[in-house]
Amino acid sequence: MTKATRWAWIISLVAITGAVLVLSFLLSIATNNRELYERHYAWLFWVNVTVAAFLVLVIGAAAVRLLLRVQRGKFGSRMLLKLAAPLLIGDGLPPGAQVLDACAAPGGKTAHLLELADVDLLAIDSDPARLQRVADTLRRLSLQARTAAADAATPAAWWDGRPFDAILLDAPCTASGIVRRHPDVRWLRRPGDIPALAKTQARLLEALWPTLKPGGRLLYCTCSVFKAEGQDQIDAFLQRRSDASLAKHPPSPGHLLPLPDNGDEARSPAIGASPDGFYYALLKKT
Numbered sequence: 001m002t003k004a005t006r007w008a009w010i011i012s013l014v015a016i017t018g019a020v021l022v023l024s025f026l027l028s029i030a031t032n033n034r035e036l037y038e039r040h041y042a043w044l045f046w047v048n049v050t051v052a053a054f055l056v057l058v059i060g061a062a063a064v065r066l067l068l069r070v071q072r073g074k075f076g077s078r079m080l081l082k083l084a085a086p087l088l089i090g091d092g093l094p095p096g097a098q099v100l101d102a103c104a105a106p107g108g109k110t111a112h113l114l115e116l117a118d119v120d121l122l123a124i125d126s127d128p129a130r131l132q133r134v135a136d137t138l139r140r141l142s143l144q145a146r147t148a149a150a151d152a153a154t155p156a157a158w159w160d161g162r163p164f165d166a167i168l169l170d171a172p173c174t175a176s177g178i179v180r181r182h183p184d185v186r187w188l189r190r191p192g193d194i195p196a197l198a199k200t201q202a203r204l205l206e207a208l209w210p211t212l213k214p215g216g217r218l219l220y221c222t223c224s225v226f227k228a229e230g231q232d233q234i235d236a237f238l239q240r241r242s243d244a245s246l247a248k249h250p251p252s253p254g255h256l257l258p259l260p261d262n263g264d265e266a267r268s269p270a271i272g273a274s275p276d277g278f279y280y281a282l283l284k285k286t
């Protein structure tokens with residue numbers, strides 16, 4: 001059930017309960033005869049009780065859901081996930097700006113970008129089945145974007161040559177920052193995965209950089225706590241590319257967990273409270 005449908009249900013139930021209450025009150029005055037009222041309109045009382053019980057159930061279920069989300073720390077993670085779009089947009093992108101979401105599925109950040117800015121967005125993902133989830137998310141939220149199932153590292157196959165004003169590269173990674181929510185990650189990962197994924201991330205960065213307009217910005221992010229997929233990756237990229245630098249406004253959050261292998265690098269008290277780990281670097285092209 002979407003948020004809008006849930007609210008529509010709650011508002012309808014409150015409205016029905018209120019209307020029945022008012023109606024029974026008016027009828028009790030109009031009939032001015034308790035026996036007559038009870039004989040003809042007692043059913044209104046039971047309608048009220050049923051609707052009110054349903055309302056209590058709906059509100060109770062919503063409250064339990066909220067408590068479970070707080071308990072699982074979903075708010076902290078959502079807050080971190082929601083950093084991407086505002087970071088990339090910064091002080092604002094011109095209306096109709098060309099934006100690329102290079103590894104878009106399942107589309108959470110794509111949707112957030114489109115909710116915050118009026119941009120012409122191309123969302124691509126190499127996995128067609130996962131890309132379908134982006135299309136579903138956009139349809140459900142009535143948002144518009146072009147989508148393509150493609151390897152972001154081979155722009156020749158999908159790029160029309162118009163440079164992008166902004167690129168979001170939410171790169172495939174070990175997901176080591178979200179093991180609390182995805183415990184299977186701990187068992188599925190192999191030692192060789194970190195260098196292999198770091199290589200893919202470097203390949204994606206290299207391939208996408210030429211598609212960015214001079215003056216444009218690229219947000220690189222991973223849900224990893226490993227430096228190889230975060231700070232080391234960006235340090236190496238900045239060494240290789242003289243036309244790339246870390247943007248100053250807004251500043252890049254960097255690694256968002258004070259873990260032993262990353263040093264004490266949590267940048268914000270609010271963010272540092274999250275139980276999950278992420279890396280964000282906002283690059284500017286000169």
Ligand SMILES: C[S@@+](CC[C@H](N)C(=O)[O-])C[C@H]1O[C@@H](n2cnc3c(N)ncnc32)[C@H](O)[C@@H]1O
Nearest residue numbers: 103104105106107108109125126127151152170
């Ligand atoms: C971390 S997830 C992206 C999450 C997404 N940005 C969101 O917020 O919902 C990484 C995605 O990259 C995709 N991917 C992996 N390699 C890719 C490549 N070479 N080109 C495009 N997408 C790729 C994966 O299929 C996966 O959906």
